[in-house]
Amino acid sequence: MEFGTFILAAQRGYHQPPHEVIRNSIEQARASEHAGFDVAWFAEHHFNNYSLVPSPLMMVSALSGLTSTIRLGTAVCVLPLYQPQRLLSEIGFADIVCNGRLELGVGSGYQQFEFERFGVNVDEAPQVFSEYLDIIQKGLKETIFEHRGTYARIPPTAISVRPLQKPTPPIWLAAGSARSMMRAYRDGLNLFVTALHGGLDAIANLRDMLQQSASAEGKDVTAAKISLLRCCYASDDRREIESYLDNARFQRRLSEALHQRRQQSADGYMLQETPRETDLTFEMMEKNLPVGSVNRVIDRLLEEIEVLRPDQIAVQTQLGDFDQKTMIKQIELWGERIIPEVKKALGPERRPVAMKAHG
Numbered sequence: 001m002e003f004g005t006f007i008l009a010a011q012r013g014y015h016q017p018p019h020e021v022i023r024n025s026i027e028q029a030r031a032s033e034h035a036g037f038d039v040a041w042f043a044e045h046h047f048n049n050y051s052l053v054p055s056p057l058m059m060v061s062a063l064s065g066l067t068s069t070i071r072l073g074t075a076v077c078v079l080p081l082y083q084p085q086r087l088l089s090e091i092g093f094a095d096i097v098c099n100g101r102l103e104l105g106v107g108s109g110y111q112q113f114e115f116e117r118f119g120v121n122v123d124e125a126p127q128v129f130s131e132y133l134d135i136i137q138k139g140l141k142e143t144i145f146e147h148r149g150t151y152a153r154i155p156p157t158a159i160s161v162r163p164l165q166k167p168t169p170p171i172w173l174a175a176g177s178a179r180s181m182m183r184a185y186r187d188g189l190n191l192f193v194t195a196l197h198g199g200l201d202a203i204a205n206l207r208d209m210l211q212q213s214a215s216a217e218g219k220d221v222t223a224a225k226i227s228l229l230r231c232c233y234a235s236d237d238r239r240e241i242e243s244y245l246d247n248a249r250f251q252r253r254l255s256e257a258l259h260q261r262r263q264q265s266a267d268g269y270m271l272q273e274t275p276r277e278t279d280l281t282f283e284m285m286e287k288n289l290p291v292g293s294v295n296r297v298i299d300r301l302l303e304e305i306e307v308l309r310p311d312q313i314a315v316q317t318q319l320g321d322f323d324q325k326t327m328i329k330q331i332e333l334w335g336e337r338i339i340p341e342v343k344k345a346l347g348p349e350r351r352p353v354a355m356k357a358h359g
Helices: 018-035 056-064 084-097 112-117 122-141 178-187 200-216 238-259 282-288 294-308 324-346
Strands: 002-007 039-042 071-078 102-107 144-148 153-158 171-174 190-194 226-231 312-316
Touching: 002 018, 002 226, 002 324, 018 039, 018 056, 018 324, 039 056, 039 102, 039 312, 056 071, 056 084, 071 171, 084 102, 084 122, 084 153, 102 122, 112 122, 122 144, 122 171, 122 178, 171 178, 178 190, 178 200, 190 200, 200 294, 226 294, 238 282, 294 324
Parallel strands: 002 039, 002 312, 039 071, 071 102, 102 171, 171 190, 190 226, 226 312
Antiparallel strands: 144 153
């Protein structure tokens, strides 16, 4: 079983200067390595305070000289917002400078707020993503490649800066639908999934969708590595727990508003948090999630792992304006207590073999 940290780099208000948010994110990644996490994942978002990382590959490059063992991942590069041929060179560059530690996560994106500012139609995002993913895989595997499609036409082209990892860095696909899961199984890619703030029922439904998608492609569900993004927090301090849950709910409110195209902002940048009747109470969130005492978190993680059977748990670290010093201590607690005890309970047969760079 692998463990990752998912670093969103959120900003809840102007009391958090952007440079502080980014530096805190870098500190969380370094703390994750010291704590024994396998990978640090970085998001990509634009033009508002939901997340301040415009390029996860730049975060990978920034951390390449500040870390040495932890793998560094993009979660995710929003493919419709890129020129795929330029992205190919940036992927190669990032993998070289981090010495073959890149985990390449890609997705189609969902926030109209971002897409319209890039002049890209979000309603076409799934189709653009599918074609650009073809180009990325082709460009990573072929010395000279070309492409003629609906959204891009590329003459015979060589990418001079190529990844160290052969044939490609591990590719992860952010999958929230059967269509995207089937694509991952069809192409031999890994899967990045989430049950949001749902409980064991949501995780069971996710497992069913994965199994059905794999079967539809004639594959076993274990043919793809699966990473589950999860909000988790361990503490006996009620104030800490409620602060974490409050920030998790804040982040979810913004995400839903952006997804449903009903975001609001008084100044065109800082999004307003709007409570909804469908909001979960802290009590329900705590019931659903691995949140509570250390023993409660360990027991709940083991339950969720038994249902979903993922290869990796990606722990949602910084949310909103949660206190940085407390978050660093939380990452350290995972390294000292939670990760070792979960791995011990699972046994060595559940631990995947670490991937190595070649070249």
